[in-house]
Amino acid sequence: MTSPLNQLGALAALQHDAAMAELARHNRALQILEHRISDLRQRRHTCPPAGSEDAVLLTLTSGHYDRWQRWVDQELTKLNAELARARAKRDPLVQAARLAFGRKSATETLIRQEKQEMREKAQKRLEQSILQDQMAKNPLSF
Secondary structure, three states, X not given: OOXXXXXXXXXXXXXXXXXXXXXXXXXXXXXXXXXXXXXXXXXXXXXXXXXXXXXXXXXXXXXXXXXXXXXXXXXXXXXXXHHHHHHHHHHHHHHHHHHHHHHHHHHHHHXXXXXXXXXXXXXXXXXXXXXXXXXXXXXXXX
């Protein structure tokens, strides 16, 4: 049977792993959003690909290019709002990860201290038993 402190340490480690996984998932989502925004910004002012010069002129004069740029601008507005919401949600995740790390670190320290105390007690018991054995073998020596 494991001690309650070891069980607490295992629980703290699980909470830490879960908090770090959630933070990593959120960071990946932020990176994806930032990449999509960057990609759209780069493509916003580029001419649409066309096979010939006539197609480019037709696209520019027919109004499709302006419509596409307006769509890009609307999409960028939505993505930037989504990115702002995601960044606002990141702070509590970072705080939760810090708290979980602190709990894990504290329980690991307590477990190490408990093990050290147990070693010291075992060492004292061993020294006491050796001393008692010596006293039993030779009662006249001090």
